[in-house]
Amino acid sequence: MPVSCLRTFILLLSLLAIPVQAGQQLTPIPGQVPAPDFTLQDTEGRQHRLSDYRGKTVIINFWTTWCPPCREEIPSMNRAYHSLAGDDVVILAINMGEDEDTIFIFTADYPADFPLLLDRSGEVIAQWPVKGLPTTYVIAPDGTIAYRAIGGREWDEAGFLDLIRELKQ
Amino acid sequence: MAVLFRQYSLLVAGLLFAAAACAGVRHSVNKDNGLRGWDFTDGDIEIELIQRLPDQTRALFMNHEFSREVIEQLALSCMFQTIIRNTGRSGSGQPVSVDLTQWRLQHAGKTRGILLKEPLLASWSDTDASEAAKLVVRWGMFPTQQEYLPSDYNWGLTAYGIPPGAEFDLEVTWTEGGTPHGATIEGIVCAPDVDKLK
Numbered sequence: 159m160p161v162s163c164l165r166t167f168i169l170l171l172s173l174l175a176i177p178v179q180a181g182q183q184l185t186p187i188p189g190q191v192p193a194p195d196f197t198l199q200d201t202e203g204r205q206h207r208l209s210d211y212r213g214k215t216v217i218i219n220f221w222t223t224w225c226p227p228c229r230e231e232i233p234s235m236n237r238a239y240h241s242l243a244g245d246d247v248v249i250l251a252i253n254m255g256e257d258e259d260t261i262f263i264f265t266a267d268y269p270a271d272f273p274l275l276l277d278r279s280g281e282v283i284a285q286w287p288v289k290g291l292p293t294t295y296v297i298a299p300d301g302t303i304a305y306r307a308i309g310g311r312e313w314d315e316a317g318f319l320d321l322i323r324e325l326k327q
Numbered sequence: 328m329a330v331l332f333r334q335y336s337l338l339v340a341g342l343l344f345a346a347a348a349c350a351g352v353r354h355s356v357n358k359d360n361g362l363r364g365w366d367f368t369d370g371d372i373e374i375e376l377i378q379r380l381p382d383q384t385r386a387l388f389m390n391h392e393f394s395r396e397v398i399e400q401l402a403l404s405c406m407f408q409t410i411i412r413n414t415g416r417s418g419s420g421q422p423v424s425v426d427l428t429q430w431r432l433q434h435a436g437k438t439r440g441i442l443l444k445e446p447l448l449a450s451w452s453d454t455d456a457s458e459a460a461k462l463v464v465r466w467g468m469f470p471t472q473q474e475y476l477p478s479d480y481n482w483g484l485t486a487y488g489i490p491p492g493a494e495f496d497l498e499v500t501w502t503e504g505g506t507p508h509g510a511t512i513e514g515i516v517c518a519p520d521v522d523k524l525k
Contacts, residue, residue: 183415183476183478184478185476185478185479222466224387224463224467225466225482226482227480227482254466255459278459280462289472289473290466290470290482290483291466307478308473308476308479308481309478309479309480309481309482311478
């Protein structure tokens with residue numbers, strides 16, 4: 159948008175005082191949709207079953223190492239993971255189709271302290287309404303999908319952390 | 328009260344007019360690699376197309392189990408790094424929906440659809456691409472249909488099936504809050520192949 163257009167647009171918006179939400183958003187998912195259950199192994203060889211985390215808030219992130227916005231959001235997701243320690247929040251990042259070695263090399267540049275799960279054949283992602291990567295779902299403690307984000311986000315933004323913590327209440 | 332309402336209505340009209348008047352395409356050239364970009368905005372939608380060299384596509388797919396023929400097919404299909412987002416700048420909160428099956432490109436006097444991943448995947452045998460390699464295309468190429476709420480975006484490859492260096496116009500369509508919209512992005516140019524860079 160040309161600068162003059164942008165100025166006009168911003169001026170009109172400020173005059174109207176329309177409550178445009180600045181920055182990024184999460185999309186609330188209405189209707190208490192249950193999250194599809196799965197069991198996957200992580201890069202450390204541990205099994206994770208989603209339904210075992212009932213009672214906790216779970217962030218499910220679908221990603222690959224070769225997807226630029228997936229890479230971009232890993233650092234903020236790691237910071238969010240540490241900020242939410244003690245809040246009964248679990249982050250499970252499900253990698254699409256790659257092996258442990260590829261992910262191990264990737265994490266040298268993009269450290270992630272939360273579990274990185276392996277969906278080598280794409281069977282799990284096929285059970286979820288994902289069309290592009292990254293896509294992230296926030297699962298409420300009752301096992302229903304609370305929020306969705308298509309594309310990357312800055313996950314350690316204070317507003318996001320508050321939304322995620324509120325799900326436990 | 329009536330005066331206030333009239334002022335508010337004028338401001339709303341001005342805002343809508345400004346948004347409509349400012350729709351358009353920005354062109355860019357990456358000063359490091361010379362690749363060109365087209366950034367289209369209208370209402371809450373933003374569509375960004377960035378040239379992708381055939382060699383970049385070869386490099387991506389050579390790391391996976393594709394036949395040499397398939398890698399060349401993909402590399403020479405005029406791929407663009409593509410980002411579509413709902414900017415949410417209108418404040419309406421309305422979803423933006425995109426269906427790539429409705430997009431049309433005009434090239435050499437003909438109009439046709441763009442290349443989509445579903446027919447590509449269906450056309451390959453097991454010797455053309457392993458199942459793991461097909462996952463890279465399934466998730467690396469742009470979603471054929473998608474709905475974007477404010478802040479949502481996808482980032483992926485779109486392909487147009489015309490030769491490196493070719494120029495085309497792209498008719499894009501989308502809906503915003505269920506209302507159909509369309510525009511033509513003119514003069515898009517596929518990245519040249521490596522032999523044309525010298």
